[in-house]
Amino acid sequence: MTHLTSLVLAAGSKPGPGAAAITQNLIFWVLAVISVAAGLGMILARRAVHCVLLLAVIMLSLAVLYAEAGAPFLAFVQIIVYTGAVLMLFLFVIMLVGVSSADSIVETIKGQRLAAGVAGISLLVLLALGIGHAAIGGAQPLTSGYNAGNVRGIAALIFTRYVFPFEVTSALLITAALGAMVLTHRERTSPKPTQRQLSRQRIAGSHPTPLPGPGTYAQHNAADMPALLPDGTPSELSVSSVIRRRGLGGGQPGGQPGELEAAQPGQEPEKLAALEKQEAQP
Amino acid sequence: MSPGHYVALAVILFVIGGVGVLVRRNAMVIFMCVELMLNACNLAFVGFARAHGNLDGQVIAFFVMVVAAAEVVVGLAVLMAIFRTRRSASVDDASLLKY
Numbered sequence: 001m002t003h004l005t006s007l008v009l010a011a012g013s014k015p016g017p018g019a020a021a022i023t024q025n026l027i028f029w030v031l032a033v034i035s036v037a038a039g040l041g042m043i044l045a046r047r048a049v050h051c052v053l054l055l056a057v058i059m060l061s062l063a064v065l066y067a068e069a070g071a072p073f074l075a076f077v078q079i080i081v082y083t084g085a086v087l088m089l090f091l092f093v094i095m096l097v098g099v100s101s102a103d104s105i106v107e108t109i110k111g112q113r114l115a116a117g118v119a120g121i122s123l124l125v126l127l128a129l130g131i132g133h134a135a136i137g138g139a140q141p142l143t144s145g146y147n148a149g150n151v152r153g154i155a156a157l158i159f160t161r162y163v164f165p166f167e168v169t170s171a172l173l174i175t176a177a178l179g180a181m182v183l184t185h186r187e188r189t190s191p192k193p194t195q196r197q198l199s200r201q202r203i204a205g206s207h208p209t210p211l212p213g214p215g216t217y218a219q220h221n222a223a224d225m226p227a228l229l230p231d232g233t234p235s236e237l238s239v240s241s242v243i244r245r246r247g248l249g250g251g252q253p254g255g256q257p258g259e260l261e262a263a264q265p266g267q268e269p270e271k272l273a274a275l276e277k278q279e280a281q282p
Numbered sequence: 283m284s285p286g287h288y289v290a291l292a293v294i295l296f297v298i299g300g301v302g303v304l305v306r307r308n309a310m311v312i313f314m315c316v317e318l319m320l321n322a323c324n325l326a327f328v329g330f331a332r333a334h335g336n337l338d339g340q341v342i343a344f345f346v347m348v349v350a351a352a353e354v355v356v357g358l359a360v361l362m363a364i365f366r367t368r369r370s371a372s373v374d375d376a377s378l379l380k381y
Binding site for chain 1: 286306313324331341353359
């Protein structure tokens with residue numbers, strides 16, 4: 001036993017010459033397969049949210065690859081900027097646009113997918129031939145910047161040789177921030193309604209009382225469970241419009257999506273339309 | 283791993299992103315595919331930086347990341363503006379200039 005532990009300790013403290021290379025190979029191939037599979041899944045997934053999550057997988061595996069390729073600073077920037085900021089921005093916009101926004105399968109341009117596939121394969125062949133001829137050498141011994149450490153080396157480069165592009169970058173970022181503010185800003189065309197006007201509007205509208213909460217008198221208290229009316233039928237008004245659009249919640253546990261719409265052909269859709277009109281009014 | 287492997291992976295990811303841009307019609311997914319292409323370029327830059335044994339490639343990759351972040355901000359703002367007027371994120375629906 002002691003012999004074994006000492007062996008393990010020895011192996012852990014001082015790996016053989018090939019161990020590091022084997023680990024690097026293993027990490028590279030596993031992450032390469034994962035990222036290519038996630039990339040293909042991103043093309044094929046219909047819902048935008050799935051695409052964002054698969055893109056996050058790709059970016060995280062690329063971050064690990066950066067760290068393994070001697071770029072720890074870029075690895076952290078990749079995680080913080082891309083996975084942390086850019087993808088969260090994507091998720092926010094998807095939330096605003098509507099989670100249900102899935103691509104339609106119908107091809108609007110005839111043969112578009114086939115042409116895209118042919119173009120992709122030919123681009124792959126072209127790049128593979130070009131790079132195959134380029135004869136990229138092996139990893140060079142690290143010179144200059146690497147000696148002082150990765151972060152210090154990059155800082156030295158950015159603030160000496162690349163200081164002008166770095167300053168221009170700040171102008172770019174300010175412009176982008178201003179552009180985003182200008183593009184998303186909406187001028188108010190009508191005066192802001194006062195509280196009095198709002199309450200009048202509410203009494204005059206079709207639904208003066210608050211809307212029923214989800215799960216009221218239902219068997220489950222979940223947000224996607226519509227409230228049951230006294231006669232046992234589910235009330236569409238009690239479920240958020242986003243959930244309604246996604247077709248979740250069937251009125252009873254295990255209900256099929258879309259059952260809710262079929263269950264209530266009577267007044268509810270009219271009420272709903274009136275409500276949505278009212279929502280759009282102010 | 284030799285830098286060639288990194289470049290090969292970058293090529294594959296770039297092609298996947300390019301095909302995605304050509305195939306998909308949801309503007310947001312197209313953006314994501316563009317991001318994937320930019321990331322593939324970054325991977326190639328890191329691989330080349332390793333092949334040359336200096337840090338310039340990593341600095342360029344850093345700049346690419348900054349520009350990509352700015353591009354995403356403006357692009358998504360444009361997307362929101364289009365969505366607000368047309369209630370759709372599909373690139374097929376923004377066809378007013380065609381007529």
